Amino acid sequence: MNILLETAAIxxxxxxxxxxxxxxxxxxxxxxxxxxxxxxxxxxSVGMMLxxxxxxxxxxxxxxxxxxxxxxxxxxxxxxxxxxxxxRAAVRSGLKPWRAPGQGGPDR
Amino acid sequence: MESLYTPLAAFLxxxxxxxxxxxxxxxxxxxxxxxxxxxxxKTIVISCLFGFAxxxxxxxxxxxxxxxxxxxxxxxxxxxxxxxxEASR
Amino acid sequence: xRTPPVxxxxxxxxxxxxxxxxxxxxxxxxxLALSGMYDAFHLGLGALSVVCVLWLNARLRRARPIGxxxxxxxxxxxxxxCGWLLGQIVxxxxxxxxxxxxxxxxxxxxxxxxxxxxxxxxxxxxxxxxITLTPGTLTVEVDADEFTVHALTGATARGLLDGTMxxxxxxxxxxxxxRAVYDxxxxxx
Numbered sequence: 001m002n003i004l005l006e007t008a009a010i011x012x013x014x015x016x017x018x019x020x021x022x023x024x025x026x027x028x029x030x031x032x033x034x035x036x037x038x039x040x041x042x043x044x045s046v047g048m049m050l051x052x053x054x055x056x057x058x059x060x061x062x063x064x065x066x067x068x069x070x071x072x073x074x075x076x077x078x079x080x081x082x083x084x085x086x087x088r089a090a091v092r093s094g095l096k097p098w099r100a101p102g103q104g105g106p107d108r
Numbered sequence: 109m110e111s112l113y114t115p116l117a118a119f120l121x122x123x124x125x126x127x128x129x130x131x132x133x134x135x136x137x138x139x140x141x142x143x144x145x146x147x148x149x150k151t152i153v154i155s156c157l158f159g160f161a162x163x164x165x166x167x168x169x170x171x172x173x174x175x176x177x178x179x180x181x182x183x184x185x186x187x188x189x190x191x192x193x194e195a196s197r
Numbered sequence: 198x199r200t201p202p203v204x205x206x207x208x209x210x211x212x213x214x215x216x217x218x219x220x221x222x223x224x225x226x227x228x229l230a231l232s233g234m235y236d237a238f239h240l241g242l243g244a245l246s247v248v249c250v251l252w253l254n255a256r257l258r259r260a261r262p263i264g265x266x267x268x269x270x271x272x273x274x275x276x277x278x279c280g281w282l283l284g285q286i287v288x289x290x291x292x293x294x295x296x297x298x299x300x301x302x303x304x305x306x307x308x309x310x311x312x313x314x315x316x317x318x319x320x321x322x323x324x325x326x327x328i329t330l331t332p333g334t335l336t337v338e339v340d341a342d343e344f345t346v347h348a349l350t351g352a353t354a355r356g357l358l359d360g361t362m363x364x365x366x367x368x369x370x371x372x373x374x375x376r377a378v379y380d381x382x383x384x385x386x
Contacts, residue, residue: 010112017116019290020150024126026297027146033138034335035306038349039297040127040146042332046290051153059165066230067169068156071176075149078180080329080336082145085184087337087347089191090138097306097347166233173231 005057013054019047032098033090037083045079113161120154137190141183148179220254221247264318274369281365285331289356293332293349307354308384312342313363316370324366328357343380 026039049072056068127150130143152172159168228243229235296304315321325336328346333353338345348354360378 013116016153017119019294020120020153021123022294022297023146024123026293027130027143028126029297029302030304032306033136033142034337034347035304035349036130036139036142037335038332038347039293040142042330042335043290043293043297044146044149046286046332048149048153052156055156055160058160063230063233064165064169067166067173070227070230071152071156071169071173074173074176074180075152076330077326078176079149080326082180082183082187084325084329084336085187086138086141086145087335089187090136091337091345092191095136095138097308099306170231 005060009054009057011054012050012057016047016050016052016054019043019050021047023047033095034087034097037087041079041083041086045075049075113157117154117157117161120150120157124150141186141190145179145183148175148183152176152179217251221251224250270319270369278365278369282327282330285362289334289353290332292353296350303350305350307348307351308337308345309348309354309358310343310345310380310382310384311358311378312376312380313344313360313367313378314342314376315363315367320366320370323369324363327362327366331357331362 023040023044026043027036030036030039052068052072052075056065056072059065059068124147127143127146131140131147134140134143152175155168155172155175156165159165159172162168224247225243228246232239232243296302313324315324321339321342325339325344328334328336328344331353333349334357335347336344337347346354346357348357358378358381363378
């Protein structure tokens with residue numbers, strides 16, 4: 001049982017780290033601010049929630065485990081709000097979304 | 109899991125580099141802010157890992173929680189400022 | 198003692214004490230979980246903080262009132278919705294990860310506007326957050342019923358426009374939801 005929990009924790013944490021790696025790569029590779037927000041801000045926060053979930057499983061039902069769950073809940077609520085606020089600020093300041101070439105949009 | 113703390117923290121620190129590049133080079137100020145918030149996210153996980161590695165999880169968790177809240181409040185405050193600023197690029 | 202339906206702008210005088218008590222208890226539970234010290238001094242500090250937060254909340258509510266419509270949520274449906282949303286988030290995180298890792302990177306970002314009938318402001322907020330939390334779609338602007346969404350690929354946009362999420366959010370608050378998605382406009386150039 002204990003080994004089972006530990007394995008689950010490691011799998012959760014590992015997949016979380018992979019998602020964070022993809023988030024970082026996306027931040028590097030994607031063409032403009034809005035697409036980067038997709039890949040990094042959110043794939044990244046999913047990865048982070050998985051990581052913290054793995055740590056919470058590892059910690060077990062203690063006060064620290066509960067705090068880890070609270071951190072996950074806070075991130076789940078705050079990350080979309082922050083991403084939305086950032087995107088809205090970008091649109092309001094006149095940033096135009098990038099369009100793939102050949103879609104009728106302006107190339108950049 | 110115990111032996112994995114340090115290598116995982118090192119790997120997470122390594123993948124802080126792409127967002128750091130975005131912060132330094134990002135063509136717009138919003139790219140920089142995005143990079144900063146991604147760095148903040150990863151720092152939270154790293155700080156939790158440090159807590160486990162040093163056996164002081166309760167202290168480092170409080171730090172992580174405070175960091176998460178500051179990260180969010182700071183991001184929203186700066187965005188509020190730049191959405192009213194005309195020449196923000 | 199049930200919360201009466203609130204009609205019109207949320208007036209401070211009609212605020213229900215029961216909701217306030219529940220809010221205070223939840224905040225106190227949060228304090229207990231976070232502080233981990235249970236002597237009289239720290240409990241007193243916690244009670245003081247709870248009162249301060251409740252006061253700040255009440256002030257905020259007067260300054261930015263919630264619009265009309267019943268805001269009580271069906272708890273069971275909400276729990277079910279959270280589970281469903283979690284599944285969606287994981288699925289579309291995998292989708293975005295696949296897009297980023299493909300060497301060609303087949304992104305074709307689109308901006309789409311649509312309208313959705315939602316029972317109240319809380320539902321709109323919940324829908325906007327859900328859209329943003331699902332990787333591949335990002336709420337850019339919410340104006341009354343109109344949502345402006347930036348989608349990473351055409352597939353994620355079409356997934357959003359089938360209206361499942363909108364109908365689910367509306368059903369959290371009312372039994373007779375209106376049109377989930379209508380008036381769809383793709384932004385050109």
